[in-house]
Amino acid sequence: MTKRYAALLRGINVGGHKKVPMARLRTLLEGLGYDGVGTHLQSGNAAFTAGAADEDALAAAIGRAIEKEFGFAVDVLVRDGAYLKAVADACPFPAAELEPKQLHVTYFSAPVDPARFASVDRAEFLPEDFALGDRALYLYAPDGLGRSKLGEKLSRSALNRGMIATSRNWNTVTRLVEMTHD
Template sequence: MTTTYAALLRGINVGGHRKLPMADLRTLMEGLGYGAVRTHLQSGQAVFTTGDGDETSLAATLERAIEGHFGFTVDVIVRDHAYLRAIVDDCPFPAAELEPRQLHVTYYSAPVDAARFADVDQPAHLPEEFRLGDRALYLYAPDGLGRSKLAEQLARPRLTKGLIATARNWNTVLKLAELTSPQP
């Protein structure tokens, strides 16, 4: 059985560093035997199909292939359509009432619990807020991510220690769920 996945690459094509052209990424992934490979934007999203492996092994395979081909390491998280759709459906904020730039999801490589974020003083950051989901953190930043003091605090290494974490804006979250949806 073939499953459609999204690969989320962390920290590529930002500020001229770790340049990874999407056409080259597509070619690399096709060379790994993945089907229906498509990329979205230049910031590291690829959609593909395969009948082999699971999210963890697919991410590890892609990380090794990128390092071998491009000469630098890139953290990768792979998620299937059911997960990506659940992220959209389970959003604790009124996404339809917000501007997409106000809502972000940080995807984690493993589950995170509230204890990890216990010392984050949420009331001090209001009206900004965050909520935890399944291997994800939803962030409401009314003035956008670039001005968010809460986002800055949530990205501190001590809160992400031992995890891969990569954030996407709400438009990209929606697009990934759409791109991975089963095709008729």
Template sequence: MTSDKKYAALLRGINVGGNKKVPMAELRTVLEGLGHAGVRTYLQSGNAVFASARTDPDALARELEAAIEAHFGFRVPCLVVEAAYLRAVADACPFPAAELEGRQLHATFFSAQPGAERFAALGGTGFLPEEFRLGDRVVYLYAPDGLGRSKLGEALARPAVVKGFDVTTRNWNTVVKLVELTGPDSP
């Protein structure tokens, strides 16, 4: 398994309000059934890490979506990202993550790089003190009162911004934990 790459699977919209229930033990079984090793889950909101000899994250995501649909009977959008990408996202954070609470900082992951023009209408000072920055297939969002109260977070989720992409958001605590779980020292 030493040549296997580590990945994180980010599932969108499961276990929220009693909808699309995906027990983490069953998700681990689905991932193991696809031949992945070292499968672990984090929280109940659709975060899993695994190792695979395969090297195409998009193909891994489509395969996982199909397996989830076959197992649970509903479609769940999935993003699969490499451990090195997760580390790069954490390292490139334009906000002082160490000084903020995890609920104040979020990363919205995109399936491909969105063009800056999608975000042009959201610039300026209209959302202050909330701010966002565009990164590599990620939007960093600073929302001092949390995502649930964030007007900017709401605007960043509008179809004009996200249409044509699979997207999912994680708070900074989850990003940090996924970096740790996919790191070189993790099993």
């Protein structure tokens, strides 16, 4: 049995660092034996079909192949289409009423302990807000992520220590759901 997956690469093609051209990423994924490979934008989003497998094992294989091909390590998360759809469907904010730049999802490599974020004084950042989901954090930033003080606070390494975390705006969240739909 095969499944559709998305590979989320963290921190590539940002400011000219860790350049990974999407055409080469597609070729790399095909070389790993994955089918139906497609990419979205230049920020490290790829969808592919593979035999049902452990997501962490797929991520590790992709990470090793990227390091071998490009000469640098990249954090990779792999999630199947059903998970990506469940995250989008569980959004606690009114996504249909918001501009896509106002809503973001940070995907984590492990379940998120709410105690990690207990020190964040939510009232200090209003109207910005966040909510935790299954290995995900939803961020509502009405002025966009670039101006978000809450987003800056939430991205600090102390809150995310020991986990891979990578964020996507709502347009990309919904596009990944589309790309991984069976």
